Amino acid sequence: MGTYSTNEFKNGLKIIIEGDPCNIVENEVVKPGKGQAFNRVRLKNLKTGRAWEKTFKSGESVEAADVMETTMEYLYCDDEFWYFMDPDTFDQVPASAAAIEDAKPFLKEQERCIITLWNGAPLTVTLPNFVEIAVGETDPGLKGDTAQGATKPATLVTGAVVRVPLFIDKDEVLKIDTRTGEYVSRA
Amino acid sequence: MIEQTGANPAALDQQNTGERLAKRAATLASIRHYFSQQQLLEVETPLLGQYPVTDPQLDNLRVENPFAITSADPDYLYLATSPEYSMKQLLSLGSGSIYQISKAFRQDAPGRLHAMEFTMLEWYRIDYDMDALIDDVAALIHTLKPNTAVEKISYRDAFIRYAGVDPFIASSDELELIARQKMDVSFTNQHKDIWLDLLLTHCVEKNLGKKGMTFLFDYPESQSALARLAMNADGQKVAKRFELYINGIELANGYHELTDAAEQMRRFETDNQQRLQRGEPAREIDAGLIAAMNRGLPNCAGVALGVDRLLLLL
Numbered sequence: 001m002g003t004y005s006t007n008e009f010k011n012g013l014k015i016i017i018e019g020d021p022c023n024i025v026e027n028e029v030v031k032p033g034k035g036q037a038f039n040r041v042r043l044k045n046l047k048t049g050r051a052w053e054k055t056f057k058s059g060e061s062v063e064a065a066d067v068m069e070t071t072m073e074y075l076y077c078d079d080e081f082w083y084f085m086d087p088d089t090f091d092q093v094p095a096s097a098a099a100i101e102d103a104k105p106f107l108k109e110q111e112r113c114i115i116t117l118w119n120g121a122p123l124t125v126t127l128p129n130f131v132e133i134a135v136g137e138t139d140p141g142l143k144g145d146t147a148q149g150a151t152k153p154a155t156l157v158t159g160a161v162v163r164v165p166l167f168i169d170k171d172e173v174l175k176i177d178t179r180t181g182e183y184v185s186r187a
Numbered sequence: 188m189i190e191q192t193g194a195n196p197a198a199l200d201q202q203n204t205g206e207r208l209a210k211r212a213a214t215l216a217s218i219r220h221y222f223s224q225q226q227l228l229e230v231e232t233p234l235l236g237q238y239p240v241t242d243p244q245l246d247n248l249r250v251e252n253p254f255a256i257t258s259a260d261p262d263y264l265y266l267a268t269s270p271e272y273s274m275k276q277l278l279s280l281g282s283g284s285i286y287q288i289s290k291a292f293r294q295d296a297p298g299r300l301h302a303m304e305f306t307m308l309e310w311y312r313i314d315y316d317m318d319a320l321i322d323d324v325a326a327l328i329h330t331l332k333p334n335t336a337v338e339k340i341s342y343r344d345a346f347i348r349y350a351g352v353d354p355f356i357a358s359s360d361e362l363e364l365i366a367r368q369k370m371d372v373s374f375t376n377q378h379k380d381i382w383l384d385l386l387l388t389h390c391v392e393k394n395l396g397k398k399g400m401t402f403l404f405d406y407p408e409s410q411s412a413l414a415r416l417a418m419n420a421d422g423q424k425v426a427k428r429f430e431l432y433i434n435g436i437e438l439a440n441g442y443h444e445l446t447d448a449a450e451q452m453r454r455f456e457t458d459n460q461q462r463l464q465r466g467e468p469a470r471e472i473d474a475g476l477i478a479a480m481n482r483g484l485p486n487c488a489g490v491a492l493g494v495d496r497l498l499l500l501l
Contacts, residue, residue, distance in 0.1 A: 007296060029298040032392075033430045033440040034412055035244050035384040037296070054371040055389065057381065058296065062373070 002064040006039045006056050014046070014065035017054070021046045021065035021118045029058065046116065046123050047098070065118060072115045074107055082107070084115055084122065095122035103127045105160035106178050127178040132187040133158055134173050141169035154183075190498040211498055214331060215288065218308060218494075221330050227284045227310060232273030234290060238473040239265045241458035242412070243465070246294035248303065266292035269491050270309050271413070272476040275444075278311055278487060279479035286310035288494065300436065306494040313487050317414075317427040317443040320488035321402050324431055324439060328400055332501055335433075336399030341419070342406050346383075350390040354383055354407060355423050362386065380409050395432035404429035413451070414442035431492070433500045441490030448480035 004015060009027040016022070026042035037058035044051045046067070056062065072084040072093070081094035095115070100107060103125040107113070114126040138154035151163040154174075162176060164183045173187040190207070219229065239247040247265040255262050267273070270287050277285060291307040312320060325337045346354040352365050362382035366372055370389055374381075395401040404427075405419050411426030419425045427443035445451055452472070459469035 029296045029301060030388045031244075031295070031301065032384050032387050033437045034242065035387075035410065036381050037244070038385060038388060040389070052371060054373055055385065056373045057377075060373060 002066075003061040004064050006058045006060050006062070009039055009041060009056075014067040015043075016063040016065045017043060017045070020048070021067055021123060025051065031058075046118070067116060067118050067123065069114055069116050071112055074109055074111045074113060076109065082125075084113065084125070087112070093117070093120070093122055095125055099123060100125045103178075104158075105181070106131050106133060106156070106158055106176060108133055108158050129177065129179055130184065131176050131178055132173050133160075133176055135164070135168060135170050138164065138168060138170055141172075142166045190495045210501070214498060214501065215494075217331055218288065218327070221327050222286045222310065225284075227286045227312075228282065230274065230277060230282065230285045230287050231289070232267075232270045232277070232287060234267045234270075234292070235264050236267060236273070236473075236475075237261050237264065238272075238475065239470045240268050241455045241462070241470045241472060242268075243458050243461040248292045248294055268293050269307055271489070271491065272473050272479075274309060274311060274489070275484055276475055276479040278313075279482045279484050284310070284312050284487075300496065302495070307491050308494050308497075309489065309491040311444070311487050311489040313485050315443075315488040317404060317429055317441070317488055320441050320443070320490055321404065321429055324402075324441065324490055324492070325400060328431075328433075331497075338396075338398065338401045340395075340401060340403060342403055342425075343419075343423075345391050345395070345403055346386065349394045350386045352386070354386075380407075383407065383410070392432065392437065393435045396434050396436070399433070401432045402429050403432065411445075411454070412440075412442065413445050413454075415445045415447075417443075429490075436496055436500065437493075438496050438500070439490050439492035441488065443488045444484065444486075446480065446484040446486065448477055451480055452477060 004013060009024055011024055011026060013024045014021055015024065022043045022045050024041055025044050028040045029037055030040050031037040039056040039058055040053060041056060042051065042053050070086065073087050075083045075085050075092065077083065081096065082100045083092050083094055085092045099122045103113060106127055111127065111131060115122045116124045133156045135154045136157040139152055150166050152166055153161050154164040154168060155161050160181065162181065162183050164174065175184040175187045177184050222229065245268050247268055249263040249265050252261050252264050254260065269291050270289050274285060274287060286309065288306065288308050290304055292304050295301040295303060297303060312323060315323065321339065328335055343353060343355055346352055350365065352362065359379040359382055362379060363375065366382055366385050395403060405425040406428040408416060408424050408426055411428060414426040414428035416424055417427050429441050430437055431439040455472045462469055
């Protein structure tokens with residue numbers, strides 16, 4: 001397993017802290033007038049999402065996290081795992097419930113997602129910023145009602161519930177912003 | 188960011204180039220005017236030398252010596268981390284009080300407040316002690332920024348006030364415990380000075396110079412560097428060393444200078460022992476400085492001030 005010296009610290013570098021892969025969000029060298037230099041680092045634990053500040057002695061070595069990002073297509077799930085496929089090699093990897101937690105409400109088959117792999121296994125699944133998903137369930141649409149601001153809940157086929165304008169009907173395909181979880185428009 | 192107009196034209200953009208260059212030039216002119224009025228002599232000393240520094244926390248940048256022909260010639264020449272040793276040679280030769288504005292070079296990871304190349308103002312006052320030099324530094328800053336408030340606090344009092352611990356009495360284990368209560372630290376079981384440096388940079392410094400200048404003085408003996416030792420009012424041995432902070436940023440480091448050549452030699456050797464313990468080669472001790480101290484360094488106090496940081500704060 002490789003290591004990084006604190007001299008190599010920069011934003012986006014992935015390292016292992018207490019067994020968990022972490023992302024360096026910010027790195028600042030602090031040094032008294034004379035004396036030991038330190039790296040004050042803002043880290044994000046990629047498994048738990050926790051962000052915090054940790055101080056290293058400059059010159060220390062830290063274990064590198066074998067983390068890479070790749071685009072993969074969602075295939076299907078069984079009771080335990082969500083399976084993703086590399087569109088070039090057709091290799092498949094199973095993602096755990098924890099890894100797909102954030103993506104799950106808007107995850108539909110054949111969606112191309114950014115998968116962060118750690119030691120070859122999916123750590124996080126990130127959806128495209130915009131996805132198109134059909135409405136599974138909602139009150140019947142009110143034709144011609146385009147009143148500003150009036151909304152109703154709609155359950156998408158992926159399970160997420162979003163607020164939509166009153167004119168939206170069941171089976172319509174909607175454009176959703178996955179970062180906010182909000183309806184954007186009809187697709 | 189460190190103000191790098193002198194070192195790095197690429198850090199400038201067209202909009203404020205003229206303004207920043209003018210400010211830098213005016214500040215340098217004011218500094219020279221102050222010292223000229225005070226009758227200090229401006230000097231220039233070599234930036235390229237044969238000897239590196241021993242200080243375990245400081246590394247020189249070095250260049251290959253293109254004229255190393257015989258085995259007696261040095262393979263490398265070292266860029267000065269400060270003009271201190273050269274200026275002390277001048278003092279030992281009877282220069283009287285002197286000042287210098289020069290470039291300094293250090294193997295420091297570049298960052299918000301650090302650059303490998305920066306501008307340093309360094310001066311020495313014959314027959315000054317630490318307190319007199321602190322007043323001198325404050326007077327210089329007042330010519331550049333009138334009415335700046337001046338606060339003086341001992342290293343010990345600053346730790347008691349801002350880190351809740353007496354740095355002279357606490358053991359290394361106690362300091363580690365306090366550090367761990369205050370922050371997440373990746374290392375353990377260190378020399379006491381490492382914990383002191385950690386608490387200083389993470390808990391104390393941000394409180395210094397909030398209203399103007401804060402002079403932190405009377406450092407622990409283990410951090411005396413090139414300062415002489417004395418007893419404080421409580422009978423504790425302290426180094427007659429000070430640092431100036433403005434806005435939490437360290438701006439200057441000064442000493443009532445050590446003049447005892449044998450004691451200086453011992454400190455250099457201690458530096459080298461620390462380097463060896465870390466698995467690094469020892470550094471060759473500067474024979475020029477030791478010769479100067481043997482010849483006789485006059486009683487004096489000296490200080491180095493970072494000009495780029497000063498410009499940032501003015």
